[in-house]
Amino acid sequence: MIKKTIMAAIAVSVFAGGIMTSKVSAEPGKDLQIIPIIVNGQKVRFPDTEPYMNTDGRTMVPVRFVSEMLGAEVTWENSTQTAIIQYEGKTIRMPIGSKTVSVDGEDRELDTAAEKYDGRTMVPLRFVSEVLGSGVEWDGAAHSVKVTDAKYQTKVDSGEVKLDPWGREYSKTQDNNWIRLTDLEGVGFYKSFSSKSKSRVFIEWLGSAAHVRTGNVLASKIRSYYAVQLNVDYRTINEDDFIKAFMASASGNITKNELTKSQFENIIRKYVKWVKENKVIAKGYADPELSAVYETNRTTWIPTHFKFMIISANDSNQAFLDSWDVSFWSDPVKLKTGVWYDGYSNVRTDSNVASALWGEDHGLSDTENMFIKDSYFYNVEVK
Known part of the structure; x- marks a missing residue:
């Protein structure tokens, strides 16, 4: 399969450095990007x-x-x-x-x-x-x-409570790996992701201004692409719109290489054809966790909150491009229809800019992020 071939080619450079282990809308005419x-x-x-x-x-x-x-x-x-x-x-x-x-x-x-x-x-x-x-x-x-509210603002103003740049509360229990947030502690995020992550070191190295500015840009790319990817409807899906959405959020390693670009376009066209044949209807959202980003070997990983439901499909196990004809990067999954899946996985980003570790030029590295081996968890069992 061409998809597996492309993923293998991308993986060679990453694994060489040693990495860890339209549309059914929320409401017709409404914003499909999740609003935290x-x-x-x-x-x-x-x-x-x-x-x-x-x-x-x-x-x-x-x-x-x-x-x-x-x-x-x-x-x-x-x-x-x-x-x-x-x-x-x-x-x-x-x-x-x-x-x-x-x-x-x-x-x-x-x-x-x-x-x-x-x-x-x-x-x-x-x-x-x-x-x-x-x-x-x-x-x-x-x-x-x-x-x-006024009571909470008083705690913030007095320094009793400290917030991250996006207004979320820092935990009073910190460690050397993560800049911990209380709401992520409550959903088991830190237990489920690798304790070996150097997120704290990476974010502190970036500095607050660069972290916030670039984080917002990359988060927008992830949200906008997954607004298309997760909200598919076989009756209205358009392959050109799908390709445009992916390329607008993709890495320059994809968009500035004509051969690689055409290969990804071909993958998407085949997937859109599959959606139509298998009558897939789904809805969902993606929300990046910018206080948990980290880097390994020129790949920047952005843990992302995914929430989705497969409304109908002949084969619900391959409803999304992330789970369709997966490469060795990802687990083949069994998904149910009619239930909300809610959890986290890593989105991989990189850049064609030499030596770039974190920049607005970064974009999606590929089309598989939601079920990367040993790097995701959802509230409903995924087999």
Whole structure:
């Protein structure tokens, strides 16, 4: 297979140095890139439906999870199709489909209405957060939203709590391998990834400014490519759009070598044909962990949070390009339909710039990242 041949060629240079061991959208017309929501230093993990940007340009979130992280109680009034949020004696009533909401009996007009999607009540984040006494900040470079209440901000201002450059809380328990975050400790990230990683050394060597600037650029490439890769629909998939999305995020080692570029284009065309023949429909998101990046032998590894569901497929084991006709890099996997997989794997990036270890010129090294041998874990067993 041509895919296996290309992966073998790429691997020769990496292993020589010795490395470790469109579209079904979240909502039609919405932003397919995951929008991380960070509440009081903790990245929110949604069990199913993720936040999205609606057609009014507003960030919509499942009301229960964000509100409860801020200490509110959320109930649902089925007879009136209304979400009711209670917080420190304050009551907010948000009817589905209406821009008029009630705060302690006083009507207010919103610029977008609450809506139902995938069985979840989706509400505009800014309104709910500000009514609950929290500041809301959109970080465009990082494509994320930070929500912070007054009590937590006081802890940050006093130095009791320290945050990473993207607003997430540093753990009070650190080590020589990782710059540890409390929310990643909570999901078993550090236990599941190699303790031999030199992430801390690499990030400290980069310096804060370069780490943040380049990290945001590379994260954008990963999010935008996987918005296409994970949200496939055999009825609407377009091979030219798929190729364009990959090349826009790929390394110069691929895009600036005509032979290699044409080989990857051929892989994608064959995969798109396979998607159509096997009637694949899927949805998902990718969210890079920039405080955990590391480097080995000119390859920069970006641990990434992957969340995906295969809605339907004749052969669900090869629904994604990452799991289709895999090379020796990756495990052949057995995946179920109709369930959310939520976990982490490494995305490999490199550059055709000589001696580059970390730069905006970096891009994806290949099309296999989600199931790299000994380098991934998901909440549902992958065999």
